[in-house]
Amino acid sequence: xxxxxxxxxxxxxxxxxxxxxPTVRLADGTELKFNPYHDPRNGxxxxxxxxxxxxxxxxxxxxxxxxxxxxxxxxxxxTGGQTGVRRASxxxxxxxxxxxxxxxxxAPPQRPVVGRGGNTRAFEDPMTLEQSFPGLxxxxxxxxxxxxxxxFDLTGPADAMTAExxxxxxxxxxxxxxxxxxxxxYDEIVPTDALGNRIETIQGLTAKVNDLRFQRAAVTAxxxxxxxxxxxxxxxxxxxxxDTAYDQGVALLKAGRLAPKLSDQEALGNYVDRQVxxxxxxxxxxxxxDSAGAGPVRVNRRENNSSGGDLTYRRxxxxxxDVAFDVxxxxxxxxxxxxxxxxxxxxxxxxxxxxxxxxxxxxxxxAIPRPETKR
Amino acid sequence: xxxxxxYFNPKxxxxxxxxxxxxxxxSMILYAPTFVDPLGDFPxxxxxxxxxxxxxxFEVVRKKLGEERYASLMDLAVRAxxxxxxxxxxxxxxxxxxxxxxxxxxxxxxxxRNRRVREELPDDExxxxxx
Numbered sequence: 474x475x476x477x478x479x480x481x482x483x484x485x486x487x488x489x490x491x492x493x494x495p496t497v498r499l500a501d502g503t504e505l506k507f508n509p510y511h512d513p514r515n516g517x518x519x520x521x522x523x524x525x526x527x528x529x530x531x532x533x534x535x536x537x538x539x540x541x542x543x544x545x546x547x548x549x550x551x552t553g554g555q556t557g558v559r560r561a562s563x564x565x566x567x568x569x570x571x572x573x574x575x576x577x578x579x580a581p582p583q584r585p586v587v588g589r590g591g592n593t594r595a596f597e598d599p600m601t602l603e604q605s606f607p608g609l610x611x612x613x614x615x616x617x618x619x620x621x622x623x624x625f626d627l628t629g630p631a632d633a634m635t636a637e638x639x640x641x642x643x644x645x646x647x648x649x650x651x652x653x654x655x656x657x658x659y660d661e662i663v664p665t666d667a668l669g670n671r672i673e674t675i676q677g678l679t680a681k682v683n684d685l686r687f688q689r690a691a692v693t694a695x696x697x698x699x700x701x702x703x704x705x706x707x708x709x710x711x712x713x714x715x716d717t718a719y720d721q722g723v724a725l726l727k728a729g730r731l732a733p734k735l736s737d738q739e740a741l742g743n744y745v746d747r748q749v750x751x752x753x754x755x756x757x758x759x760x761x762x763d764s765a766g767a768g769p770v771r772v773n774r775r776e777n778n779s780s781g782g783d784l785t786y787r788r789x790x791x792x793x794x795d796v797a798f799d800v801x802x803x804x805x806x807x808x809x810x811x812x813x814x815x816x817x818x819x820x821x822x823x824x825x826x827x828x829x830x831x832x833x834x835x836x837x838x839x840a841i842p843r844p845e846t847k848r
Numbered sequence: 849x850x851x852x853x854x855y856f857n858p859k860x861x862x863x864x865x866x867x868x869x870x871x872x873x874x875s876m877i878l879y880a881p882t883f884v885d886p887l888g889d890f891p892x893x894x895x896x897x898x899x900x901x902x903x904x905x906f907e908v909v910r911k912k913l914g915e916e917r918y919a920s921l922m923d924l925a926v927r928a929x930x931x932x933x934x935x936x937x938x939x940x941x942x943x944x945x946x947x948x949x950x951x952x953x954x955x956x957x958x959x960x961r962n963r964r965v966r967e968e969l970p971d972d973e974x975x976x977x978x979x
Contacts, residue, residue: 713887725878729946743874747873747874754871754940
């Protein structure tokens, strides 16, 4: 069956939650039944495999998503400690593994078309890292898998969002958290005008949606011990903070107001790291999560490797359960000793997520799955 | 009156180690003089809350600092806060003077951490890391 994988995932998620399949409409309101055998130009049903799209309808949102039954990603290669993925049909003449990785990272993802209003957004929310890094589940160990750009636009570009959409999201998120624990409630002080009407700005509502998403993840982790969504929210939180700190650091450096003792690049990376760690600690603290203890959520703590004769350790910027997060300006891969050190740590991370400011361009942030072979 | 949210910790975050304070200083250097969080994640963050967090951290690690350095850092914090407060629009140059005091604090912390490494004093995880 040839279905857009994103559509399929969304539909499956909705079916799991509600027992119903979604109604899809075109921009002009034409209803498309959830039937892969239709003509996408007019929404009319066709008999399988009829219709104009019947002979070639595989639509892949992201370049590194592997459609079912596709041989587009046909092998993994390892050269000199680096692992990459060969995309035979897309890059047939690029033998260098570095070029493959670069090409993979540089592939511009298309943003899904997002409607306004309604309640379908929840079903598009990535709740796991597998959903945040399309293709991650099927990628070989050590590969570099780029993050989905739209992961950071769940609240949408500010100018494209309406207060109504954001308010819908806050209501939906609140209901979801209450379903996890009815004792949860949201405390906030909203400014009001002279008539007692709430003054809510787009920026304020956006911050509230982000806050509720983080709270949903923290409550899920604390109630059920499932850290999947906290991994996603940690990624989103760290990325937003890294981006902002990077801009601020560059501005101060350009103005000569930081007087770094290191190179500008090192100093900038250092300030970004410190700002991110500080804010992340505070965020976890607010959620009642001790990020300095022995639990599975830790910020810049020692992660031992007791497998050798001498006890060694690494300090990822953050760890959430079985995932290590590293904030950096430089590209790091499995050939980087620090990354290998993370994988060798006793908590045996299943993946390392490298988070770099979005200003660094395509492929800024990516995940590296655990190498299959013992190192 | 409703019960408190069991998932919200109302106590302010206070750094508990020398390296956490160093991270806080890095953040403060970036966002002086107002220290407002541009992302809105921490809407209550301001000059007062930041210096409360900083001096609270100094208090926590007071023993590691020693009385002389503790007093020095507290004095630097008071002076830096006054400078930032006098230049909230970042227009009269006092923000740079205040930031220079934050750099001084970084140097004091670095000295303390280097000394702890030299003297092989363990951190709270039992490792000689300077913390």
